[in-house]
Amino acid sequence: MKECIGMLLAGGEGKRLGLLTAQLAKPAVPFGGKYRIIDFTLSNCSNSNIHTVGVLTQYAPYDLHKHISNGKPWDMDRKDGGVSVLSPYTGKTGGDWYSGTADAIYQNIPFINQYNPKYVLVISGDHIYQMNYQKLLDQHKATMADVTISVIEVPWKEASRFGILNTDEDLKIYEFEEKPEHPKSNLASMGIYLFTWDVLKHYLIKDATQKQSSHDFGKDIIPLMLRDQLKLYAFRFNGYWKDVGTLQSYWEANMDLLKDDCELKLNNKQWRIYTNNSNFPPQFISEGATVITSLINDGCFIRGRVIESVLFRNVDVGEGSIIEQSIIHSGVKIGENCVLKKVIVMENTTIKDGTVIQVNDDGEPVVINQEVLEQKALVMGGES
Amino acid sequence: MERMMGLINLEHEHHSFQELSYYRNSASIPIAGRYRLIDFPLSNMVNSGIDEIAVFVRSKYRSLLDHLGTGEYWDLDRRNGGLFILPPDWHDPTDMTKGDLQFFHHHRDCFLRCHSDYVLISGCQFITNTDYYEAFAYHLDRNADVTLISTHEEEILPEHDLYFRIEADDLGWVKNITNEKRNPHIFTGTYIISKKLLLELVDECIAYHKYHFFHHGIVNHLGSLKVQTFRHRGFHAFINSITSYYRHNLNLLNEETYRKLFFEKHFIKTKTSNQPPAQYKGLAEVKNSILSNGCVVDGKVENSILFRGVEVKKGATVKNSIIMQRSTIAEDVYLENVIIDKDVFITKGQKLIGSIEKPYVVPKWQTV
Numbered sequence A: 001m002k003e004c005i006g007m008l009l010a011g012g013e014g015k016r017l018g019l020l021t022a023q024l025a026k027p028a029v030p031f032g033g034k035y036r037i038i039d040f041t042l043s044n045c046s047n048s049n050i051h052t053v054g055v056l057t058q059y060a061p062y063d064l065h066k067h068i069s070n071g072k073p074w075d076m077d078r079k080d081g082g083v084s085v086l087s088p089y090t091g092k093t094g095g096d097w098y099s100g101t102a103d104a105i106y107q108n109i110p111f112i113n114q115y116n117p118k119y120v121l122v123i124s125g126d127h128i129y130q131m132n133y134q135k136l137l138d139q140h141k142a143t144m145a146d147v148t149i150s151v152i153e154v155p156w157k158e159a160s161r162f163g164i165l166n167t168d169e170d171l172k173i174y175e176f177e178e179k180p181e182h183p184k185s186n187l188a189s190m191g192i193y194l195f196t197w198d199v200l201k202h203y204l205i206k207d208a209t210q211k212q213s214s215h216d217f218g219k220d221i222i223p224l225m226l227r228d229q230l231k232l233y234a235f236r237f238n239g240y241w242k243d244v245g246t247l248q249s250y251w252e253a254n255m256d257l258l259k260d261d262c263e264l265k266l267n268n269k270q271w272r273i274y275t276n277n278s279n280f281p282p283q284f285i286s287e288g289a290t291v292i293t294s295l296i297n298d299g300c301f302i303r304g305r306v307i308e309s310v311l312f313r314n315v316d317v318g319e320g321s322i323i324e325q326s327i328i329h330s331g332v333k334i335g336e337n338c339v340l341k342k343v344i345v346m347e348n349t350t351i352k353d354g355t356v357i358q359v360n361d362d363g364e365p366v367v368i369n370q371e372v373l374e375q376k377a378l379v380m381g382g383e384s
Numbered sequence B: 001m002e003r004m005m006g007l008i009n010l011e012h013e014h015h016s017f018q019e020l021s022y023y024r025n026s027a028s029i030p031i032a033g034r035y036r037l038i039d040f041p042l043s044n045m046v047n048s049g050i051d052e053i054a055v056f057v058r059s060k061y062r063s064l065l066d067h068l069g070t071g072e073y074w075d076l077d078r079r080n081g082g083l084f085i086l087p088p089d090w091h092d093p094t095d096m097t098k099g100d101l102q103f104f105h106h107h108r109d110c111f112l113r114c115h116s117d118y119v120l121i122s123g124c125q126f127i128t129n130t131d132y133y134e135a136f137a138y139h140l141d142r143n144a145d146v147t148l149i150s151t152h153e154e155e156i157l158p159e160h161d162l163y164f165r166i167e168a169d170d171l172g173w174v175k176n177i178t179n180e181k182r183n184p185h186i187f188t189g190t191y192i193i194s195k196k197l198l199l200e201l202v203d204e205c206i207a208y209h210k211y212h213f214f215h216h217g218i219v220n221h222l223g224s225l226k227v228q229t230f231r232h233r234g235f236h237a238f239i240n241s242i243t244s245y246y247r248h249n250l251n252l253l254n255e256e257t258y259r260k261l262f263f264e265k266h267f268i269k270t271k272t273s274n275q276p277p278a279q280y281k282g283l284a285e286v287k288n289s290i291l292s293n294g295c296v297v298d299g300k301v302e303n304s305i306l307f308r309g310v311e312v313k314k315g316a317t318v319k320n321s322i323i324m325q326r327s328t329i330a331e332d333v334y335l336e337n338v339i340i341d342k343d344v345f346i347t348k349g350q351k352l353i354g355s356i357e358k359p360y361v362v363p364k365w366q367t368v
Helices: A015-020 A038-045 A062-068 A103-104 A110-112 A133-143 A158-163 A197-208 A217-227 A247-256 A370-383 B039-046 B062-068 B099-108 B108-113 B133-140 B156-163 B195-207 B215-221 B242-251 B257-264
Strands: A005-008 A054-056 A084-087 A119-124 A126-129 A147-153 A163-167 A173-178 A185-195 A231-234 A241-243 A284-285 A289-293 A295-296 A305-307 A322-324 A339-341 A341-343 A354-360 A366-368 B004-009 B052-056 B080-087 B117-123 B126-128 B146-152 B167-168 B176-179 B186-192 B227-231 B236-238 B277-278 B285-287 B288-292 B301-302 B317-319 B334-336 B339-340 B350-351 B361-362
Touching: A005 A038, A005 A103, A005 A133, A005 A354, A015 A247, A015 A366, A038 A054, A038 A062, A038 A119, A038 A126, A062 A084, A103 A110, A103 A119, A103 A217, A110 A197, A119 A197, A126 A185, A133 A147, A133 A231, A147 A217, A147 B176, A163 A231, A173 A217, A173 A231, A185 A197, A185 A217, A185 A231, A197 A217, A217 A231, A217 B361, A241 A247, A247 A341, A289 A295, A295 A305, A322 A341, A339 A341, A366 A370, B004 B039, B039 B052, B039 B117, B039 B126, B052 B334, B062 B080, B099 B108, B099 B195, B099 B215, B108 B186, B108 B195, B117 B195, B126 B186, B133 B146, B133 B186, B133 B227, B167 B227, B186 B195, B186 B215, B186 B236, B195 B215, B236 B242, B242 B339, B257 B288, B285 B288, B334 B339, B350 B361
Parallel strands: A005 A054, A005 A119, A054 A084, A147 A231, A289 A305, A305 A322, A322 A339, A339 A354, A341 A366, B004 B052, B004 B117, B052 B080, B146 B227, B285 B301, B301 B317, B317 B334, B334 B350, B339 B361
Antiparallel strands: A119 A185, A126 A241, A147 A185, A163 A173, A163 A185, A284 B288, A295 B277, B117 B186, B126 B236, B146 B186, B167 B176, B167 B186
16 A cells, blocks of 8 residues: 555647647656656655656657656656556547546546555646655645645736635635636645545546536536535645746746756755766867856757757757757757857757847747758748 | 677776775776766677676775666666676685686686677776677687787877787787887787687686786787787777876867767767756856766866866866866865866865876865
8 A cells, every 4th residue: 555646647738839749748848958847747756755656648658658668767666656657548348538637547546546545646747846745745634635736826917827726824725716817816726736535536436427527627626626615725835836838938947947046956966856867978068169057968069159058968069159048959960150049949950050040038939940940941042 | 699798807907096096996987077987898898789797896896886786877787697796705715716817716607607608808997989899700700719909009108008019920810918118019908718718728727826817828828829919990098097097088178089989989888877967157167178967167167077066166267177076166266287086175265286297186075
């Protein structure tokens, strides 16, 4: 028996990330010069001593499955428990895709039952934060709650963009409002739910029979539990938390890592973020190079100027090139005298000498890959 | 298909690394920002398709064991074969063997159990990125008893003094193995021999109370053995002292040399760590240097090698220096021609200067 196991929702498509998720599940999108988005939640589980985790995948799962493999980077290669990848499956009575977050858990009730846990932590693999889930569990036990939802204070003017929890003084939740026009509180749900398993199981089975339900935690399960007057509590989280759901927020979250006062510390030795490590040689910074306020991974060769940027492994920056406020994924080769500002370059793209791509300070970052560059070259060629 | 097993024999390695080898076997001396000397022979063997590798190690092997672990980083965590770390057995009262013959004697089973019929034997101080397919094919083709891998040096360097020189005829048959210092034909310490012959020669050496397998088993039998030499081509370095260590590390700051060692052939594999990417802060000024992940730089770094997790605070200058894992260079420190071992803390405002010929070395765990 396990006291608490984790269920990590990683099947989302992440439409608003555009090209980045065209062939990749959102949790597998590269982040922070070395990681994939899901590494943050997986590492949180590992660092919180939750070593039994089911990862629910559905959309474009290949890279994600390969990345997780046997869970070794997160110390989850265990005989007892460990990480299990849970994709939709067929059985004697047929099978179905996961039709919602709650349905994904519902379909895996047998998986959870085999560990006979007292509590189940439901989290999603597309948020960037460092959090000790044991503290959430402690509060859940102390309040004898049925559900505890982690919340973060957001600025009032942005509150209408979030799922807002209205609570009384001791954080007992009496109302949940999805993107309210006139928010009554600024406590936003972080999409982190801790359930007492018996209670959740009951509601999942009940919800599964409701034909009109969208089988979603936020839209169906939580409102139903509130209607039945269960004990739902909010857990206050103080620290860095970011939903990297859009290109703008993905870019911002990467840029946040470069700030000295960023609350999220990749260098925090007590709370390491783990990932699959590559075996590239160290980075080589040439005589004429300038690198400031940046994160650079192994295997890079820098000859130009890199300012406020995040470079993944094995990136070349040619002489005379200027890379500013950009995110360069692995294996990208940037020629000489290029200028990139506020650009996200996808894996293994080769950028020819003299290429200039700049986005205004207030513009949305642009994503490029080899195909985009070639189409662009065609258009430019046609004009001249 | 004929197969080779690997043997990394650390018993008769040279030990003029002073502070760097006080607490560690010279095979685990850190090099090139994130590697250890043993990564080169080990990776070269793995990159030659060898998946049975034994390591003879007698002393100061804590860091080596920690580094090698199960061999997973070299894909050597195998059900069949894999990595065999073999320290000597001290508890056999009838044992009369000495030197590396003691290892062969105690670990005869390891050789008998391995599936390969040939053995590639190497030390740790010949640094290169290569594979041994060609050398092995050559060995089989020539029907040699032993094939010695050798180099031809354009320029004789002080570190070459410690190695055997080879005299061979036009067909590559070795006629003499000497210590003639002007001979540019240098034995790298890497050789191929059949397992059967190896064990026969081992038995003979033990019967005559010998203590150095290569010297007594091969060199002294040159008259009766068919010994070939195979020329190693490509970038390489012999590292067996502080001065050669310092010089060859700094040579890697030439981009062409660096690419030759790491990017032209195979991957040199090492134990990976979970350090985040290197962080360059607002005042970072880094020129012509090699940096590893986990570094945090806010100062000036020039012609230097920074290992994983090194911190250079603002106002500090690091020049022509090698700074090993997790060492911290505090504000306004000045370092020139210095080698700093792991976990050292250089306090604010310190000034340490060595010379190119004799770098200043700070051992592990010191606060200066």
